[in-house]
Amino acid sequence: MNDHISLSRRAARTLALLAVLGANLMLSMPVWAELSPALDRISISVGSYRGDPKFNASLNTPYGDLQSGDIRLGKDTMPRVKADMMIFDSQGLSFDYFQYKQAYAGSIASNTNINGTSLTTVGSANLDIKLDFAKLAYKWWLGNGNTVVGLGAGAAYYRIGLNANATASVNSATAAISNGYRENAVAPLLEIGVRHAFSPDLRLFANVSGAKKSGGQLHGEVYNASVGVEWFLVKHVGVVVDYSMNQLDLQRDATITEKFKVRSQGPSAFVKVRF
Numbered sequence: 076m077n078d079h080i081s082l083s084r085r086a087a088r089t090l091a092l093l094a095v096l097g098a099n100l101m102l103s104m105p106v107w108a109e110l111s112p113a114l115d116r117i118s119i120s121v122g123s124y125r126g127d128p129k130f131n132a133s134l135n136t137p138y139g140d141l142q143s144g145d146i147r148l149g150k151d152t153m154p155r156v157k158a159d160m161m162i163f164d165s166q167g168l169s170f171d172y173f174q175y176k177q178a179y180a181g182s183i184a185s186n187t188n189i190n191g192t193s194l195t196t197v198g199s200a201n202l203d204i205k206l207d208f209a210k211l212a213y214k215w216w217l218g219n220g221n222t223v224v225g226l227g228a229g230a231a232y233y234r235i236g237l238n239a240n241a242t243a244s245v246n247s248a249t250a251a252i253s254n255g256y257r258e259n260a261v262a263p264l265l266e267i268g269v270r271h272a273f274s275p276d277l278r279l280f281a282n283v284s285g286a287k288k289s290g291g292q293l294h295g296e297v298y299n300a301s302v303g304v305e306w307f308l309v310k311h312v313g314v315v316v317d318y319s320m321n322q323l324d325l326q327r328d329a330t331i332t333e334k335f336k337v338r339s340q341g342p343s344a345f346v347k348v349r350f
Contacts, residue, residue: 127340174208204235208323212228229266267284282302285298
């Protein structure tokens, strides 16, 4: 409950800052060219993502890597916030944030070959994972008709917290692992999007982005793709429905090397306000 309250407060502060910044920009630049009907000067979307994640984790032990294998954890609802703001007539900022939380308890195993001898390690693990992911991109929009293409470059921020407790046994020996940490990292981001307006109140969009960080203690890749539709019931307020696919491959190099992969896909629904 406290996590949801904290998330709501952070989202509210972020949206308030974007709104104030956008209002100041609009007041300081009184002359605007006419935008494509596929774009808005400022828009804020708040909603949730209903994903069906597939999870895979591995922990290294004195007997090799213990792997969970691909596990379907059941559908999960994740809060999500998006915002877009035009700074100039064809350039602007795009922001996206979501949070992923999941717990896993189950068996883990490893098959290792040491000096020609095959060893099978079996054990159990309890993993609690929390991932915050945000991206901010500067976009150039090409075209001014009903269809526009956006090319973006920026940064992705991700923060991961992991508590891991595991036991492993092979022959008569047993190894125990207990580890907890919180790490964050920033990675360069590239993004491309397409938007088409059937009318100012009915629009289609598609977007693909990717972030990759090679160095540092926490590194990996994050990819996202989505396609959806916007429908404005009134001039400034509408609903957005999309279907997105997300893939996160992250690794933390320390005394114990931990790897985890999350692949998720599913629909999102937002309430969108535009100015």
